[in-house]
Amino acid sequence: MLAKLFRDISASCLPGSPLTHALLNSAADDLESGGVTNLAMAGSERDRPGTVPGLRFAAALHHLVLDGRAPELAAHYPSVGGTPRLETLWSDAEAALKEHEAEVRRLVRANAVQTNEPGRNGPLYGGLLVASERVGGLPVRLLEVGSSGGLNLRPHKVAYQLADGTVLGDPSSELRLNPEWTGLPPADLERPLGLESRAGCDTHPVDVTTKAGQLHLSSYVWADMVPRMERLRAAIRLAETDPVPVERADGSEWLERRLTELPEGVLTVVWHSVMWQYASPAQRERGRAALAGAAARATESAPLALLVYEPRRANGNFELLLKLWPAGLSLRLGHGWGHGLPFTWEERPWG
Structure with missing residues (x-):
């Protein structure tokens, strides 16, 4: 076996x-x-x-x-x-x-598998722009399940260098990505992404400010993929200047607490990437229930979104999927490699 x-x-x-x-x-x-x-x-x-x-x-x-x-x-x-x-x-x-x-x-x-890949900030950033625009430009409250070291909790502080020379996000950022996009997110790219708050959880959180934490995350990078290692190190340096604590918690239990209330005037976004396969069936079911309960309470002034980047069994692709409540939107925004780049934007209905 x-x-x-x-x-x-x-x-x-x-x-x-x-x-x-x-x-x-x-x-x-x-x-x-x-x-x-x-x-x-x-x-x-x-x-x-x-x-x-x-x-x-x-x-x-x-x-x-x-x-x-x-x-x-x-x-x-x-x-x-x-x-x-x-x-x-x-x-x-x-x-x-x-x-x-x-x-x-x-x-x-x-150890649990820790693929805290900063390249996934590319799809995440574009997906957040789309989600915010579809609810009238509301700022985002970002909740990440399976955060590992929390390196993808700073999508607005990354510089995204597009093929035409345009730089999205924070042009002065130490973490500079070529997201290798085909197409563009279906949103106004000139509008800054407003992040009202950020929080994450993981059953095995990694403290990236420590040598042990940095060594642990680095060990999960495939050793002959040097650009990935360079991205990881830049993301760790960014995290040291902009700390966002990652709570040690089961994702489903954490969501139950975090989704008890949906703040007015803010889009609450539940986000996860390449972690669903590591959750047990019981954890998945409890997480779905927590999300469904919150979705039933979502309003136009306090909306909820699910944004995920996960492999799909049907075709083997990694797909960026977005759901919005109470709007009832369910979109497949595009697909890419497991590390987030390259990525192809191609909006279609999901489901």
Whole structure:
């Protein structure tokens, strides 16, 4: 079972990360042959597929590399200046596993997948512009479920450099993204995004102001995707200058509390990205109920929106989906890669 899960996630790493693809395929072979990977994954044999044990395994090894404890393996990792040599990657990974097997097992067991990808600010920013415009330009109260380190709670403080030279958001921002848009959000891009308040929760929040938190998030970046690592580091620096606390809480319980009241004159937006697969069926059902209860109380002067960027089983795309209450709008705004860029804007009905 574990070997299959490793191979499944390995396939999704292409074309972006040949290194992670090769590492997880070799680890799957090692699992099937009774190798050291079985010891490193002890206790995770019955983990739900949604917890993605293969990514947790890859992150544990990357953690060792970033922390300077696996120098031979680090020679393959561009995130620390290495050059991948796929033909010898597994032999060096196996040696690191044998030396640090207990630590890898601890990291795999202790950590949840954390893909706090700043590139997703691109779809989020455009989606918030659309949502606000559809309710008359109201400022946004942003509630993010599954915030991780909260790096996507500052969409208005990012510089979005478009292909024609236009810069949206904050042109002076240290976090500068080329969102790689095809098309544009169906909204007035010259109107600034008003954010009235921001809050987030996570069952395993990461304090990005600490070395441990920064190392943890960095370990989940695929090591041969250097631009992603650079985006992450810029987003962490931005977070240090603009702190937004992330509450340790179950998302469904947190939403029940946060949606008890919908403030007048503000659009409350519930947002999540690439986290739905990690929630249990019970958590999903409770979250849907909390949202439905709030939607029933939404008014034109105190509207509610759901904005999500999640993979769709039907076609494998990651889609940006928007619902608005009480307007009854349900829109598919576009689709893109899991890391938020590139992204194609294409408004259609959702559902």
